[in-house]
Amino acid sequence: MKKIAIILLTLWAFTACNDQEETPASIAVDFSFSHVMDGNPLELESTTFTLPSGEQFIPRKFKYYISNITFKNNSQGTSYTVSDGYFLIDEAGKKNFSVEVPADEYDQLTFYVGVDKARNHSTDQVGDLDPSNDMAWNWNTGYKFLVLEGEWEYESNERQGLVVHIGNNDPESEQNFKAINIDLESAGKTLGTEAVVDLDFQAELNELFLDPHELVLHEMENTSIMGGEWAINIANNYQEGFFTLQ
Amino acid sequence: MGTVLLCLLMWACSREAPDEPSTTNPVITLEHPEYFPNDVAMPPDNPLTEKGVELGRMLFYEKQLSIDGTVACSSCHQQEKAFTDGKKISTGVNDTPGDKNAMSLANLHWTSRFFWDGRAATLEEQAVQPIADHREMNLPLDEAVARLQADNQYPERFKVAFGTEQITEELIGKAIAQFMRTLVSGDSKFDKWIRGEVEFSEQEQLGMELFFTHPEPSLQIRGGNCGDCHLGFLTSGDRNNLTGFHNNGLDNDQDLKDGLADVTGNVRDKGKFKAPTLRNIALTAPYMHDGRFETLEEVLDHYDQHIQMNNTLDILILEASNEPIIPGEDIKLYLTDGEKEAILSFLQTLTDEKFITNPKFSNPFN
Numbered sequence: 001m002k003k004i005a006i007i008l009l010t011l012w013a014f015t016a017c018n019d020q021e022e023t024p025a026s027i028a029v030d031f032s033f034s035h036v037m038d039g040n041p042l043e044l045e046s047t048t049f050t051l052p053s054g055e056q057f058i059p060r061k062f063k064y065y066i067s068n069i070t071f072k073n074n075s076q077g078t079s080y081t082v083s084d085g086y087f088l089i090d091e092a093g094k095k096n097f098s099v100e101v102p103a104d105e106y107d108q109l110t111f112y113v114g115v116d117k118a119r120n121h122s123t124d125q126v127g128d129l130d131p132s133n134d135m136a137w138n139w140n141t142g143y144k145f146l147v148l149e150g151e152w153e154y155e156s157n158e159r160q161g162l163v164v165h166i167g168n169n170d171p172e173s174e175q176n177f178k179a180i181n182i183d184l185e186s187a188g189k190t191l192g193t194e195a196v197v198d199l200d201f202q203a204e205l206n207e208l209f210l211d212p213h214e215l216v217l218h219e220m221e222n223t224s225i226m227g228g229e230w231a232i233n234i235a236n237n238y239q240e241g242f243f244t245l246q
Numbered sequence: 247m248g249t250v251l252l253c254l255l256m257w258a259c260s261r262e263a264p265d266e267p268s269t270t271n272p273v274i275t276l277e278h279p280e281y282f283p284n285d286v287a288m289p290p291d292n293p294l295t296e297k298g299v300e301l302g303r304m305l306f307y308e309k310q311l312s313i314d315g316t317v318a319c320s321s322c323h324q325q326e327k328a329f330t331d332g333k334k335i336s337t338g339v340n341d342t343p344g345d346k347n348a349m350s351l352a353n354l355h356w357t358s359r360f361f362w363d364g365r366a367a368t369l370e371e372q373a374v375q376p377i378a379d380h381r382e383m384n385l386p387l388d389e390a391v392a393r394l395q396a397d398n399q400y401p402e403r404f405k406v407a408f409g410t411e412q413i414t415e416e417l418i419g420k421a422i423a424q425f426m427r428t429l430v431s432g433d434s435k436f437d438k439w440i441r442g443e444v445e446f447s448e449q450e451q452l453g454m455e456l457f458f459t460h461p462e463p464s465l466q467i468r469g470g471n472c473g474d475c476h477l478g479f480l481t482s483g484d485r486n487n488l489t490g491f492h493n494n495g496l497d498n499d500q501d502l503k504d505g506l507a508d509v510t511g512n513v514r515d516k517g518k519f520k521a522p523t524l525r526n527i528a529l530t531a532p533y534m535h536d537g538r539f540e541t542l543e544e545v546l547d548h549y550d551q552h553i554q555m556n557n558t559l560d561i562l563i564l565e566a567s568n569e570p571i572i573p574g575e576d577i578k579l580y581l582t583d584g585e586k587e588a589i590l591s592f593l594q595t596l597t598d599e600k601f602i603t604n605p606k607f608s609n610p611f612n
Binding site (some may be wrong): 119124127140151161163228 | 464465486562
């Protein structure tokens with residue numbers, strides 16, 4: 001009898017450790033990002049791509065911040081915003097992260113490329129906002145939201161640099177801090193029934209150079225783009241059609 | 247019986263029973279300013295331990311680790327010089343000249359890929375190479391092991407630190423790496439400024455802003471372009487893979503040394519060298535991988551006026567100027583004298599007196 005009790009109790013002990021006995025109160029959403037150029041996987045420092053406007057381009061750095069993630073349930077009118085979530089996506093480093101959201105039927109997702117005003121101008125921060133991550137400009141100008149660097153050539157052997165450092169969310173306008181809206185429902189990714197959901201995004205870098213603003217490097221006076229009109233154009237380009245949910 | 251069952255139940259629910267804390271050799275945490283990155287893991291196979299660090303410190307200062315017993319790691323890495331040696335090119339046993347300038351040792355836990363050319367992927371790997379290098383300590387590693395094994399105290403010390411008296415190259419590397427990781431420099435004036443304990447002078451403040459800013463003349467943003475390679479609070483190179491290596495325009499293509507290309511075999515890496523930390527930079531002259539510049543003024547003049555164009559010049563240098571860039575013209579930053587002085591005064595704030603006098607880092611045999 002004692003033996004049976006021990007066996008039963010031991011069995012109970014093991015099942016008690018099993019996490020799947022109740023409906024979870026939250027959903028773990030795993031974001032992952034992959035990057036392509038003209039449909040081909042992005043390779044840093046090793047592969048020559050051709051830009052939409054015809055220049056030969058060797059990328060060497062590509063990274064950006066994702067922040068202010070909000071899930072919405074349009075039919076119920078409810079929503080959940082991930083608090084204090086700033087995630088650096090780096091082609092040479094980490095390309096995924098996870099967030100926990102309360103269980104709900106979400107059909108819309110919004111996230112921003114960049115860092116909001118609340119956190120942009122104090123670069124003495126830790127984690128993904130650590131200034132050692134090569135994304136802090138300085139204390140006055142804040143963070144770079146998106147960085148693309150590489151070398152390009154056009155019809156000659158003259159090597160030139162493309163340096164795209166986009167930041168700026170000055171108080172008068174949101175400028176380059178851009179919301180990306182994803183219709184989860186139409187992508188067949190409505191949340192709500194699963195405890196763990198994978199959202200795999202692909203970013204097409206050609207879109208940074210096209211639509212609505214076409215970027216022709218060899219016609220530009222300066223290909224180090226760190227603000228001003230061209231930075232705004234590129235920010236508009238990444239707002240539309242840059243990310244797709246796979 | 248009830249107690250046994252309860253214990254069983256509790257044990258069954260805990261995935262990992264905590265290790266018994268060793269009373270003889272406690273694991274220690276690396277103390278560092280909270281604004282240093284907290285997400286850099288300790289190597290799981292070489293956690294910091296009290297006795298490991300202690301042993302590593304002895305080995306760092308141990309002259310038996312050179313062929314003729316005349317030099318130790320500490321010969322080229324002297325605490326009062328922020329663990330450099332003040333020489334253009336370091337010399338090993340018998341004054342054999344090397345071909346590189348001794349690098350400062352500070353905050354190594356937050357760096358990756360060691361040596362100027364990045365040939366060591368871990369600090370453990372780096373730690374033993376100068377022992378065997380014929381230009382440095384010139385002692386074959388099996389001989390180093392034999393000498394320590396025959397010593398009257400090292401076998402016992404390895405046993406306490408690593409649980410075995412059987413000394414190996416790997417354990418020598420682990421111990422020295424543990425000590426080197428404790429060389430944390432985080433109490434300079436810059437640190438005190440970050441922590442809000444002191445104010446910067448106007449000149450230091452301007453210097454810091456210039457240091458961290460990439461110039462953009464079209465937006466009237468002036469910058470010294472230092473922070474593009476010497477990142478953030480650590481002022482050291484990027485930790486990601488080999489991105490912390492740069493070609494900083496020291497030579498034209500004809501004279502360019504291989505640097506990182508020696509290690510990767512990639513021609514695009516020719517002339518790239520590790521961006522070192524600039525912490526304690528005022529103490530670590532002369533500068534660059536070959537010690538070619540004696541003063542920080544010369545270093546700044548190089549970046550401002552004397553960049554040599556070559557095929558692998560870093561594009562962040564290629565595309566940096568405080569004046570509009572004219573294609574085909576030399577690359578210059580066009581800093582004013584006042585701006586250069588401001589950057590120099592900021593660099594002085596990186597000196598950490600506590601670091602160079604901390605008794606925990608000094609020679610234990612004295």
